Amino acid sequence: MFSKGFQTVLILALALFTAAGTYHDAALAKDKPVVEAEENGQAVEQNVDQAAADNASPEVEAPAPAAKEEIETAPAARKGTLFWDKVLSVVGLHDEKPFKPDLVGGAPSGPDQDYVIGPGDQLGITVWRDDTLTKTVLVLPDGKIQFPLIGEIVAAGKTVAKLKKELEEKLTGYVVDAGLTVEVRQSNSLFVYLIGKINTPGRQMLLANTNVLQALAMAGGLNPFADKDDIRIFRQEEGKTLIFPFRYTLVSAGSNLEENIWLKRGDVIVVP
DSSP states (O other), X not given: OOOHHHHHHHHHHHHHHHHHHHHHHHHHXXXXXXXXXXXXXXXXXXXXXXXXXXXXXXXXXXXXXXXXXXXXXXXXXHHHHHHHHHHHHHHTOSSSOOOOXXXXXXXXXXXXXXXXXXXXXXXXXXXXXXXXXXXXXXXXXXXXXXXXXXXXXXXXXXXXXXXXXXXXXXXXXXXXXXXXXXXXXXXXXXXXXXXXXXXXXXXXXXXXXXXXXXXXXXXXXXXXTOOGGGEEEEEEETXXXXXXXXXXXXXXXXXXXXXXXXXXXXXXXXXX
């Protein structure tokens, strides 16, 4: 077998090998907690970061400033309100004074003073500070009226403004600084004619202050087949024929109100 010296060397080598292994294991065991601690520390740090991320509230944006409360209504509502207000005004059902648009072609802007008086009309004549001269008179079939201090005077065929001026001139010798007003209390001579696609065509007696939209309403409105935007008003004035366009769609929507003219005696409204 082996010599005694060789055995001794072998035993010493085994002893050294065993000691080295034990030292290596001890070193590994010694270093392991450090590694695990480092790993655990990283894990804990990661967990803390994750938990913070999970628990963190989402970014809360600063609340937008409250919208300023609108004083006016929305455009659509406002438009609708204005539309019905204007329709009620032009038809004469509004409490406010009816809308009086300017007329096209330099025609008068208001009906009262430019209304042409006719037989059958009732006129209210007021003299300031003299109740005895405040009267309601009827225009007779011959076109004349009777008035105190003056007697007979032709009224038919004259505008309200012209009759007022003539009365003031004739009263000058009787009343000092006579403040006089003339108004049409009832119109019984203002006839217009409606032709075409209207529910009730024919002759229509109107009030003194009557515009196109009112006249169409009084005649029962337009036929469903009417060309609403091609209506024409024909007027004979000073030997000439004047033609006024009337676009129902625009006027009834509150636009082009200057086309809603005040009517005069003998006007003809044609609805194709």
